Amino acid sequence: MRPGRSSGAGAYELLLEAMEAGALPAGTRLREAELAERFGISRTPVREALKRLEAQGLVLHEPHHGAVVASLDYGQMTELYHMREVLEGTAAGLAATHATGTEMEILREMVERDRGLLEDPAALAATNRAFHRQIRLSARNRFLNTSLETMRISLALLARTTLAAPRRGAESVEEHAAIVDAIEARDAARAEEAARRHMRNAFKARIRLEHAGSEG
Known part of the structure; x- marks a missing residue:
């Protein structure tokens, strides 16, 4: 069973699927408020999802930019x-x-x-x-x-x-x-x-x- 959209796990799947589909390509800035509005969920699960994606190396924190989608060399x-x-x-x-x-x-x-x-x-x-x-x-x-x-x-x-x-x-x-x-x-x-x-x-x-x- 897939997690609910409003959960941290659900938000993680939404963001991961958006990356796979090319909707969030490498270098994209990831702002909690914008992502919450885009996917129709609150900021808390978005924050949890971004932390999980960062732990997996898919999201990086860049100086003066904040969270961005990582890239592979x-x-x-x-x-x-x-x-x-x-x-x-x-x-x-x-x-x-x-x-x-x-x-x-x-x-x-x-x-x-x-x-x-x-x-x-x-x-x-x-x-x-x-x-x-x-x-x-x-x-x-x-x-x-x-x-x-x-x-x-x-x-x-x-x-x-x-x-x-x-x-x-x-x-x-x-x-x-x-x-x-x-x-x-x-x-x-x-x-x-x-x-x-x-x-x-x-x-x-x-x-x-x-x-x-x-x-x-």
Whole structure:
């Protein structure tokens, strides 16, 4: 059950989701009063949420600016994608062993649905997160799930989706399909390699996006 909007946990989820969606990009100043008004909640849960985000490294306090959304440098981004390749690959391999028939059907349905969202990168980014969450839940490893959920928090700082790049959305969906194919075949090695390849391609797309942004 999701926490109520008026709780500190609820405010935390609202702010984290806004970061993931690009509504609060890196460098954004975070004023309690403005955030409370924007999300229709009181300042107290906003204050609690900002403290939690700061403890996780997503919010920084800058001189003369106050709280701002943090950013990742190139080295941190590289480290993040390297670990994501390892963990997402492991999750897919375990899912090939442990996923139930129903979970496989859900994953296949997600892929088919996403083929209809190629013209909507924002919606595709949201369903992409849901797909990877379903993979890790199907892996049946609570420690791996916790690690990937922690990684999701850091990924929120990469708000601009690579799925808006030409052809990347379609490529990503077909990469998801390859992962599901391997899971349905109960081929753990192939599922892990498909997931790792997907992460490597996502990293390449991220690098291209960062270069395009610096040139703009």
